Amino acid sequence: GYTAVVQILLEQGQVDANRTDDVSGLTPLHIACDLGHYSIIRYLVEEARVDANRITTASKTPFLIACEIGHVAIVRFLVEQAQVDANMSDDNGETPLHRACECGHTAVVQILVESNRVNVEKIAKSSGMTPLHTACRYGSTGAVKCLL
Numbered sequence: 001g002y003t004a005v006v007q008i009l010l011e012q013g014q015v016d017a018n019r020t021d022d023v024s025g026l027t028p029l030h031i032a033c034d035l036g037h038y039s040i041i042r043y044l045v046e047e048a049r050v051d052a053n054r055i056t057t058a059s060k061t062p063f064l065i066a067c068e069i070g071h072v073a074i075v076r077f078l079v080e081q082a083q084v085d086a087n088m089s090d091d092n093g094e095t096p097l098h099r100a101c102e103c104g105h106t107a108v109v110q111i112l113v114e115s116n117r118v119n120v121e122k123i124a125k126s127s128g129m130t131p132l133h134t135a136c137r138y139g140s141t142g143a144v145k146c147l148l
Contacts, residue, residue, distance in 0.1 A: 010048055014048040018056070024058075025054075029044050057119040063075070063078050063085075067112070068102075075108050075145065093124040104140040113146050
């Protein structure tokens, strides 16, 4: 599968696992998190030792992308294994928890809260809202229950 191709390219020195796109700042890990390629993410983190906290030009980490899309297994892996900074915020000051609340990903919110690695009271600079405010605003009742 795709993981074997990634492995071959990296082992042969064909690709730099931490290389960023010049315009967007996306790395292979950002793209794998966006597309939900769990096995590639595991390989990049465990074998290629990529920087899991690298940000895009919009200050999005791979972890934030996985949280806003709702890839539960990926979020769990990254929070447990990849030494991610779970409180890094994007250009709007929103954390992965804000994004998961906004997008209604209750399972992701639960993983983040249970990890005890997120600041549930962090205020987003652009909106002035905490994750709880965000969940209420977007009608994410499951997220609200997790946060209370």
